Amino acid sequence: MAEALAPQVAPECTQLAVPGMHCAGCMSKVESALAQVPGVLSARVNLTSRTVTVTHDEVVPVRTLTQALGGIGFEAQPRRNDSANAPSAVRPLLAPLAVAAFAAMNVMLLSVSVWSGAEGSTREMFHWLSALIALPAIAFAGRPFFSSAWRAVRRGTTNMDVPISIGVIVASGLSLYEVVTAGRHAWFDGALMLLTFLLAGRVLDAMMRDRARAGVDVLLSQAAQGATIVHGDGTVAWLEAERLEPGMVMRVAAGERLAADGEVVRGGSRFDQSILTGESAPVNVAVGETALAGMLNLSSPIDIRVSHAGRDTTLAEIARLMEASTQNRSRYVRIADRAARLYAPAVHTLAAITVAGWLVAGASLYEALVIGVAVLIITCPCALGLAVPVAQVVASGSLMRAGIMVKDGTALERLAGIDRALLDKTGTLTLGRPVPDDVALKSLEAKERSIALALASHSSHPLSRGLAKALAAMSTEAAPIREVQERPGIGVFAQYHGQDVALSRPEGGGGSAVALSIGAAPVRLITFADALRPDAVEALDRLHRMGVICTILSGDKEEAVGMIASDLRLAAEAEVDPATKQAIVGLERDAGHSVLMVGDGLNDGPALAAADASMAPGSSTDVGLQAADMVFVQDSLLSIPRAVCASRRTMTVVKQNFTLAIAYNVLAVPLAVFGFVTPLVAAIAMSASSLLVVANSLRLVRAAR
């Protein structure tokens, strides 16, 4: 049908991220708004990933689509291809899980009949039926384990999948032999049950990570993805970041982020470069000076000639630094695999000794092999395979409800071991937005406050917004002012009962303060500071009690860092650049410490990637969000000790799980070695130990409290 009706122009698909959608109403608004754009063939929302897929003619520019959504109040960004949502890990596991569960149930049904006394030809028929169902099912559902095990073996290592695969394959092989020779015992049910349990654990694990990633994706992509270009003839056009080239002139409005490095050719403005350097005070940039991609234009529109674009920007340089240090971390060996390294050889040696022992004791080769295989089957690490993933899934779920998203399962393991925390200042210890000084506000008279609120509410400058928010919180009412005029970079001016009133940059241009002048009255100065996050003191105190030594690591000026450091009684390193931050992390690690890095900016990216574990606040830059293992979305800094505490409790439970699994083996193995294990015993032992492990892990439901 589609081919017959297809227009001459091939339809194209565009994916837009629309973080603001969260209900049925939003979905239908978004879909119908997009459907009304000329050239759009269809639009379909995916609420799970907060994206909308638009099929349109090639001629419809993406910007038209985002504007259409902007018109109805939804912020939208085209999904970039590089972050091209690594495909969900759940989908490829669902089919194997369904097959394994189906086969396990049916084979179990047949097995129960055999256990309850089916004899002779009935037993044979049931065994054949079991084999018919089980063999293809095992071949299909076991693939995730077989391929992972094969990869490990080829590299000369072992992981948890190796003993699992050997157990399953050996059990199937022996059962097939028993079926063909009309033997008494078939183990298909055990093998399938094992696969079902393990696949269920992995599906849950993958689901949890998908949800965390979706949560982070929603926060992502706030950086400028393009710029308005002024052509030689004066016309302007919007161009995506990838298509910017050196020599172009981009016009950057107040409140926009730069998409490329360049030199200011017209106008002058103040820039917030905290993302790049961590420095909180805005810097003045005049004609002839350079501005870097990622900086935020604060006051007035300026023109900038692009000098470096795309992969050549300072921003991209930092990204490369990060990539290099990420490889560092991938050498981490998961605790499950470390356990497998001890477990697999032990079990396989034990099986070999059993066979040898029975041969020496005079059993036939067939009998000895059957018992050896039974040892392998009963020790097949069902509980061991569930011990880690189930605990992590439950703990991550609990953390997610507390506003902490765990992007990587091993992050909990790594976080549990930390004994050093390096914290960035701007945006991490502090909120990253200016808040007016409380004392200065309280010293103002009520009239002055109401005029200040009226003036501040007319500007979108960060200081004005901070002031307006604080005044509104003090339940101030705005005074009636007229003839309001905002002069970019200077201040807001107006008339109040015939008097000139103004909220302006103070004389001498100090970084974080505004001057309030009313008529001829003396000017009142309101200073601003980047306030500490709520509960910062308590959070650091808790970390200290957990034995984690904290240090501030900031790119900001010595004085600014010193003040916060003395407030919090922490050691601090000021004026460190991204590479130095990374080097400091490296030094701590070389000294044998496990390091947690908490940071938000681009300048923290390399350090986040290099540390043993890393966290970022939800207000971070893309780089921070992508590099961090965990993202916390609440303002409170208590999220950090909470995550550390939850991860330690998770590891305690994981270790208990291992103990349970090993205790089960200690009980079951002697039975197997002395030849008492039948498929019935194996099935009961396996499911009992698995359920015990799952039940123990469920205790983590409240881990993040």
Add this chain to the structure above:
Amino acid sequence: MNGLLILVPIALLLGLAGLAAFFWALRSGQFDDPAGAASRILIDEDDDDGDGS
């Protein structure tokens, strides 16, 4: 014994039918957007342009 000859194949067939239905659902994208599917029933679509068909 005769009962088994009928009942066992029936049980297997029913199970297989369920499995096939699940695979069909998986392949036709029914598990792509569970949250969206749950919300979509709440939309009143009088002017449905039939993008679902």
